[in-house]
Amino acid sequence: METPWMLRVDGLGRRYGRGCARCLDTTGPGADTNSCAECGSIVACAALSFDLLPGETLGIVGESGSGKTTALRCLYMDEPATWGQAYLSSFDGGSRDYLQATLPERRELRSALMGLAYQQPAMGLNLQITAGGNIAERLLNVRVRRVSEIRDRAKYLLGRTEVPQDRMDDIPAHFSGGMQQRVQLAKVLANSPSVLLLDELTTGLDVSVQAGVLDLVRELQEQTGVAMVVVSHDLGVIRLLAGRTLVMKNGRVVESGLTDQVLEDPHHPYTQLLVASMT
Amino acid sequence: MTSIAELTGSNVSAGRGAYNFAFLDEATKREVRRAILKGVALPGHQIPFGSREMPVARGWGTGGIQVTLSILGPDDCVKVIDQGADEGVNAWNIRRLITDTSGVATTVDSGEATIIQTRHRIPEAPLAEGQVLVLQVPMPEPLRMVEPSERKTREMHGQADYGRAWVHLYEDIVSRGEISHTTGYPVMVAGRYLLSPTPIPRWDIPKLNMADCIFLFGAGREKRIYVIPPHTRVEPIDFEDYPFYVEKFPDQRCAKCGAVDVYMNELVLESGEHVYTCSDSGYCDNRTAEAK
Numbered sequence: 001m002e003t004p005w006m007l008r009v010d011g012l013g014r015r016y017g018r019g020c021a022r023c024l025d026t027t028g029p030g031a032d033t034n035s036c037a038e039c040g041s042i043v044a045c046a047a048l049s050f051d052l053l054p055g056e057t058l059g060i061v062g063e064s065g066s067g068k069t070t071a072l073r074c075l076y077m078d079e080p081a082t083w084g085q086a087y088l089s090s091f092d093g094g095s096r097d098y099l100q101a102t103l104p105e106r107r108e109l110r111s112a113l114m115g116l117a118y119q120q121p122a123m124g125l126n127l128q129i130t131a132g133g134n135i136a137e138r139l140l141n142v143r144v145r146r147v148s149e150i151r152d153r154a155k156y157l158l159g160r161t162e163v164p165q166d167r168m169d170d171i172p173a174h175f176s177g178g179m180q181q182r183v184q185l186a187k188v189l190a191n192s193p194s195v196l197l198l199d200e201l202t203t204g205l206d207v208s209v210q211a212g213v214l215d216l217v218r219e220l221q222e223q224t225g226v227a228m229v230v231v232s233h234d235l236g237v238i239r240l241l242a243g244r245t246l247v248m249k250n251g252r253v254v255e256s257g258l259t260d261q262v263l264e265d266p267h268h269p270y271t272q273l274l275v276a277s278m279t
Numbered sequence: 280m281t282s283i284a285e286l287t288g289s290n291v292s293a294g295r296g297a298y299n300f301a302f303l304d305e306a307t308k309r310e311v312r313r314a315i316l317k318g319v320a321l322p323g324h325q326i327p328f329g330s331r332e333m334p335v336a337r338g339w340g341t342g343g344i345q346v347t348l349s350i351l352g353p354d355d356c357v358k359v360i361d362q363g364a365d366e367g368v369n370a371w372n373i374r375r376l377i378t379d380t381s382g383v384a385t386t387v388d389s390g391e392a393t394i395i396q397t398r399h400r401i402p403e404a405p406l407a408e409g410q411v412l413v414l415q416v417p418m419p420e421p422l423r424m425v426e427p428s429e430r431k432t433r434e435m436h437g438q439a440d441y442g443r444a445w446v447h448l449y450e451d452i453v454s455r456g457e458i459s460h461t462t463g464y465p466v467m468v469a470g471r472y473l474l475s476p477t478p479i480p481r482w483d484i485p486k487l488n489m490a491d492c493i494f495l496f497g498a499g500r501e502k503r504i505y506v507i508p509p510h511t512r513v514e515p516i517d518f519e520d521y522p523f524y525v526e527k528f529p530d531q532r533c534a535k536c537g538a539v540d541v542y543m544n545e546l547v548l549e550s551g552e553h554v555y556t557c558s559d560s561g562y563c564d565n566r567t568a569e570a571k
Binding site: 130145147148 | 434445449521
């Protein structure tokens with residue numbers, strides 16, 4: 001049966017530390033802390049649930065330390081989730097929690113079905129191999145074995161992300177931050193993933209480059225229909241990209257809804273503060 | 280002057296009698312043979328073993344020596360080659376260690392030998408069923424060039440996660456226009472494990488595929504043993520549009536025996552003239568003798 005969603009997340013959470021039975025009760029926005037009063041463990045995020053629809057963009061906003069990035073890293077299996085399940089419609093028809101998949105399955109899933117663009121390009125790229133080689137890595141992971149095919153695809157993607165094609169055989173260590181970020185975007189798009197996770201994509205880029213990258217993401221989504229989760233503490237980015245938004249504080253979702261609604265009529269005091277501080 | 284024998288209170292003179300047959304103690308030989316058997320069961324998989332101190336510096340063939348000594352029996356006939364030649368200093372010393380401690384026969388004829396220990400070459404003449412080729416391995420890990428961590432490379436082997444080995448080839452092609460591995464060209468064994476075939480030239484790589492003999496690899500410094508059993512599929516990794524190829528010696532023939540279509544050494548004579556000779560000296564000697 002085909003699921004209406006691309007990605008379903010159910011009760012996802014991540015705890016650092018030994019943990020105890022009271023961790024969830026003593027942390028969160030109510031307690032205004034992430035660290036458990038009982039055992040001192042850090043609950044980075046907890047009880048995160050959402051459905052991501054085809055072609056949809058879900059925004060996650062929140063201040064530093066609200067658990068946004070940890071949630072993405074758990075969804076991309078960079079680290080294990082302490083609680084919860086996640087399902088991808090493109091993995092076994094969405095019938096199996098992919099966080100529990102076997103290691104080879106996870107590797108396949110990470111290279112072929114999902115992409116995570118990290119806040120720091122150095123985490124998503126090997127800066128010492130060429131831009132083309134970085135893109136090649138994802139294609140080679142799914143057993144493309146023709147150099148000409150790899151180069152054509154890399155050229156196309158770098159063209160799409162507006163990286164000068166004559167820099168394709170240079171190493172990203174010699175690129176500007178904005179260019180590195182665009183190479184990273186080209187890399188995660190290499191196998192046309194069905195779900196794209198973008199972590200603070202424009203933070204640290206200068207404003208003109210930011211606009212270019214955001215335009216690009218929007219355009220790519222219109223063309224490919226990829227579903228995206230966009231994490232940012234910049235409400236401007238969220239307003240531009242996301243149809244629906246979750247607001248996180250102290251590792252929990254405090255408010256969710258259509259982006260316009262959340263931004264125009266914020267209910268939770270923290271969201272009100274966020275919106276007020278934007279202008 | 281006091282002799283070492285007097286100092287140690289030993290009456291046994293140096294030489295064969297002072298050691299167990301084939302130098303190593305029997306428990307060590309069993310351990311090595313056990314690793315070899317495991318390697319046969321998992322073709323291409325690196326099996327750890329407790330590499331012993333040998334009377335040869337590590338990195339000078341200690342892995343191969345331990346493998347050879349562990350499988351050696353009194354009726355074996357051993358050939359040792361270094362850079363294709365039986366006369367190299369390293370080959371001489373290893374051969375002397377083997378014969379001094381075991382008394383087995385040696386040969387330079389690869390057809391006669393039951394065990395051939397080598398590092399840089401596989402003999403030109405095809406080896407037969409029952410023959411054993413022992414290769415000395417300096418760097419057993421084919422993924423080391425892309426991943427410095429041993430823990431990670433083991434995981435990568437476990438999951439057959441070899442994409443990055445291909446990225447390395449891709450980068451090579453981009454920067455040099457071709458795959459530049461000259462020796463130790465990485466191969467896939469039985470479609471499962473990526474393996475480093477030691478510093479043999481590309482020329483010898485096809486000989487590993489579906490061979491009648493068995494190949495035992497010993498890395499003494501890195502403490503690994505691995506095996507390519509007979510009749511096993513061995514494929515060099517490459518791209519469809521940049522296929523693997525072997526070295527070519529166009530229009531060259533051996534200056535000694537006239538052979539063509541063999542792996543050759545280039546020599547520069549004092550006159551400045553360049554001549555080519557067979558790299559496999561045993562093969563060359565055989566041909567020369569036959570011609571006479």
